[in-house]
Amino acid sequence: MPDSVLDSLNExxxxxxxxxxxxxxxxxxxxxGKTRVIVHRVAHLVRDLGVMPWQILCxxxxxxxxxxxxxxxxxxxxxxxxxxxxxxxxxxxxxxxxREAKAGLPPSFPIYDTEDALRLAKGIxxxxxxxxxxxxxxxEALGRIDRWKNLxxxxxxxxxxxxxxxxxxxxxxxxxxxxxxxxxGATDFGDLILRxxxxxxEDPAVQERWSSRFRHILVDEFQDTNPAQDRLxxxxxxxxxxxxxxxxxxxxxxxxxxxxxxxxxxxxxxxxGARVVKLEQNYRSTRPILExxxxxxxxxxxxxxxxxxxxxxxxxxxxxxxxxxEHEEGERIARAAERGHAEGTPFEGIAVLYRTNxxxxxxxxxxxxxxIPYVIVRGTSFYExxxxxxxxxxxxxxxxxxxxxxxxxxxxxxxxxxxxxxxERLSAFAEERGLALFDALREVDLVPDLPGxxxxxxxxxxxxxxxxxxxxxxxEAGVAVQEVxxxxxxxxxxxxxxxxxxxxxxxxxxxxxxAAREFDEAEATAKRPADPDEPETPPxxxxxxxxxxxxxxxxxxxxxxxxxxxxxxxxxxxxxxVIMAGLEEGVLPYTRPWRRPEAEEARADLDxxxxxxxxxxxxxxRTLILxxxxxxxxYGEGGAGFRQQQPSRFLADLPPELFGLARSGDPRTPxxxxxxxxxxxxEGEPLIELDEADGWEGExxxxxxxxxxxxxxxxxxxxxxxxxxxxxxxxDRVVHASLGEGVVRACEGxxxxxxxxxxxxxxxxxxxxxxxxxxx
DNA sequence: TATTGATTGTTTTTT
DNA sequence: ACAATCAATA
Numbered sequence: 001m002p003d004s005v006l007d008s009l010n011e012x013x014x015x016x017x018x019x020x021x022x023x024x025x026x027x028x029x030x031x032x033g034k035t036r037v038i039v040h041r042v043a044h045l046v047r048d049l050g051v052m053p054w055q056i057l058c059x060x061x062x063x064x065x066x067x068x069x070x071x072x073x074x075x076x077x078x079x080x081x082x083x084x085x086x087x088x089x090x091x092x093x094x095x096x097x098x099r100e101a102k103a104g105l106p107p108s109f110p111i112y113d114t115e116d117a118l119r120l121a122k123g124i125x126x127x128x129x130x131x132x133x134x135x136x137x138x139x140e141a142l143g144r145i146d147r148w149k150n151l152x153x154x155x156x157x158x159x160x161x162x163x164x165x166x167x168x169x170x171x172x173x174x175x176x177x178x179x180x181x182x183x184x185g186a187t188d189f190g191d192l193i194l195r196x197x198x199x200x201x202e203d204p205a206v207q208e209r210w211s212s213r214f215r216h217i218l219v220d221e222f223q224d225t226n227p228a229q230d231r232l233x234x235x236x237x238x239x240x241x242x243x244x245x246x247x248x249x250x251x252x253x254x255x256x257x258x259x260x261x262x263x264x265x266x267x268x269x270x271x272x273g274a275r276v277v278k279l280e281q282n283y284r285s286t287r288p289i290l291e292x293x294x295x296x297x298x299x300x301x302x303x304x305x306x307x308x309x310x311x312x313x314x315x316x317x318x319x320x321x322x323x324x325x326e327h328e329e330g331e332r333i334a335r336a337a338e339r340g341h342a343e344g345t346p347f348e349g350i351a352v353l354y355r356t357n358x359x360x361x362x363x364x365x366x367x368x369x370x371x372i373p374y375v376i377v378r379g380t381s382f383y384e385x386x387x388x389x390x391x392x393x394x395x396x397x398x399x400x401x402x403x404x405x406x407x408x409x410x411x412x413x414x415x416x417x418x419x420x421x422x423x424e425r426l427s428a429f430a431e432e433r434g435l436a437l438f439d440a441l442r443e444v445d446l447v448p449d450l451p452g453x454x455x456x457x458x459x460x461x462x463x464x465x466x467x468x469x470x471x472x473x474x475x476e477a478g479v480a481v482q483e484v485x486x487x488x489x490x491x492x493x494x495x496x497x498x499x500x501x502x503x504x505x506x507x508x509x510x511x512x513x514x515a516a517r518e519f520d521e522a523e524a525t526a527k528r529p530a531d532p533d534e535p536e537t538p539p540x541x542x543x544x545x546x547x548x549x550x551x552x553x554x555x556x557x558x559x560x561x562x563x564x565x566x567x568x569x570x571x572x573x574x575x576x577x578v579i580m581a582g583l584e585e586g587v588l589p590y591t592r593p594w595r596r597p598e599a600e601e602a603r604a605d606l607d608x609x610x611x612x613x614x615x616x617x618x619x620x621x622r623t624l625i626l627x628x629x630x631x632x633x634x635y636g637e638g639g640a641g642f643r644q645q646q647p648s649r650f651l652a653d654l655p656p657e658l659f660g661l662a663r664s665g666d667p668r669t670p671x672x673x674x675x676x677x678x679x680x681x682x683e684g685e686p687l688i689e690l691d692e693a694d695g696w697e698g699e700x701x702x703x704x705x706x707x708x709x710x711x712x713x714x715x716x717x718x719x720x721x722x723x724x725x726x727x728x729x730x731x732d733r734v735v736h737a738s739l740g741e742g743v744v745r746a747c748e749g750x751x752x753x754x755x756x757x758x759x760x761x762x763x764x765x766x767x768x769x770x771x772x773x774x775x776x
Numbered sequence: 777t778a779t780t781g782a783t784t785g786t787t788t789t790t791t
Numbered sequence: 792a793c794a795a796t797c798a799a800t801a
Contacts, residue, residue: 193791356789566789590789780799781799784797
């Protein structure tokens with residue numbers, strides 16, 4: 001390894017990079033150069049220790065991370081990086097199962113996503129005569145099944161409590177569900193881990209082959225592994241135990257998905273003799289940001305002791321935005337973003353983070369009103385659109401005609417006169433003869449009682465799929481997609497419809513076509529490492545696999561736009577300016593309004609919320625702005641109405657001196673608000689006092705509460721009734737969203753509902769409700 | 777069968 | 792507020 005590289009690493013990083021054989025745990029705090037360490041370690045193994053690229057397996061959690069790692073390795077190692085195995089857990093599992101004939105799956109098996117799985121479970125439950133919700137819903141059953149799969153448990157091994165009626169039902173659904181997957185020759189996400197684990201455990205020859213194949217295994221984001229994944233890693237690294245796991249227990253935020261922090265917390269117990277390296281120097285954030293983040297995370301239970309530090313001096317204090325409701329919050333955030341931009345941060349350097357997707361609405365509206373360009377980095381990807389999934393289902397069916405689920409999805413898409421009744425008859429016919437639906441279609445003429453129209457439609461559908469199926473071995477993805485789109489007339493029908501929505505759908509389908517062609521192109525140019533063991537997988541199968549596993553579109557945030565995303569989506573990213581919305585009880589420590597978990601469960605939940613908060617804060621490089629609303633609409637106007645909100649307990653953990661106003665040097669800059677823990681605070685109780693100093697009304701439309709006090713079970717807001725209108729007085733200059741700027745002439749009443757007479761420069765004099773005005 | 781209007785539940789996070 | 796599912800109708 002060149003000295004220049006070694007010199008650029010700090011001591012801990014160097015230790016991790018140069019570590020030789022044996023287990024290694026790298027506890028890498030936020031912004032501590034984690035990816036750098038992994039990448040340089042791989043380079044070291046290949047270049048200095050002579051490990052062959054294909055003997056190294058790098059496992060990540062997300063596609064984005066895998067992609068980034070692969071790119072950085074190519075830059076570092078050049079073409080030899082092509083031979084490295086760099087995959088997400090699920091992509092690795094898929095590759096394993098395709099290549100391992102003993103897994104007993106057809107080589108182009110379809111991968112059912114959550115939506116598919118839910119439909120399958122629903123079908124099974126209605127077959128079993130279980131009404132929805134009696135005793136459990138399909139969703140709940142699937143939740144249980146998922147948890148079992150995360151533990152690598154098969155139906156017969158799934159344990160349920162004595163009186164657990166729901167569990168019992170879920171288990172019998174699980175058994176049938178597995179049978180259905182088996183019959184279809186399909187897998188779901190959980191299977192991609194479970195099946196390799198079980199095969200490796202049950203067949204020593206297979207285990208020997210795989211564990212000797214990989215000399216080194218590196219796992220990123222190890223804190224997010226579930227038990228099945230943990231077991232998979234252990235099986236793959238075998239006796240040599242050359243495994244390097246990198247992660248941060250403080251950033252474990254996927255417990256709900258079956259991840260278990262224990263794996264990282266007790267790594268050195270599971271792998272005795274493991275070396276542990278802590279990366280605590282942070283290269284990302286300013287000192288106040290790190291201090292704030294530490295104050296929040298320090299109170300979490302069950303964590304490895306560590307503390308991030310930075311060599312960087314100085315740094316602006318944190319800011320706190322306090323709004324009356326979510327609309328005002330949006331507006332304040334929009335203005336903060338505008339200010340950040342005005343002060344020189346490009347829009348793409350600014351992010352607004354929130355706990356739940358529902359919060360994005362108000363934020364979006366406010367940004368739009370101010371004409372601030374933004375993107376929502378969303379969870380639902382392009383490939384989850386219904387029309388795209390329809391097209392994909394056609395292709396999957398062509399590859400795997402046994403997949404009844406896919407057949408049922410598209411047999412009448414677009415509508416061609418095959419209704420429920422006809423499908424029932426077809427199913428009955430298939431059932432009788434033990435055939436898959438598609439095989440039943442081969443003899444559609446023998447199915448009794450079909451209306452002529454339906455029979456004809458079914459026959460032509462069958463011919464389309466059959467034709468594709470016959471050529472599927474060598475068919476390019478692009479050609480296959482094109483044929484499906486043409487012959488099924490999906491696009492044509494959508495065009496005929498002519499609504500805005502249908503046009504957009506047609507465009508999505510064309511985009512899928514473009515993606516398929518791009519895929520073919522990449523396949524043609526990429527010289528895939530010669531691998532004699534790898535059975536020839538049809539290109540179409542590889543394309544569909546990518547679609548199935550590409551959850552989030554890993555499009556980089558476009559230039560020139562503020563990024564809006566959930567805290568989960570923000571993991572691994574960094575921004576110059578981070579604005580966190582909704583620091584309120586129930587929102588940032590999120591609590592489900594209904595079910596009340598047991599104490600231990602509740603504490604674990606709360607810890608996870610704390611870590612989520614920590615993840616959000618540590619995304620910020622220079623500026624961290626926290627915001628909250630006093631009241632918030634739940635379920636919209638028709639729903640429960642609005643809820644009075646208490647400030648988040650996490651705010652109370654922040655030392656008051658970290659707060660101040662960003663605009664220093666302004667002679668009118670008031671004293672910073674004091675945020676402190678109430679003297680009598682009980683453990684776990686949000687007891688916060690926010691004292692706001694004068695001067696804040698410069699940022700406020702409605703009169704500032706003089707004092708906000710939050711005690712157990714109560715929140716009091718005291719207003720100074722003497723304050724004129726929204727802190728507005730005749731002569732003040734104000735702005736209205738659509739009417740522009742003007743001057744206040746008079747105020748009637750007080751509070752946010754006060755009527756204010758304003759002389760607008762361009763629109764003349766108008767009477768406006770105070771809450772719609774802002775100071776100019 | 778397909779379309780429509782009403783009703784219901786949903787809201788945490790996603791490979 | 793919104794989507795998704797369900798019931799009633801053309």
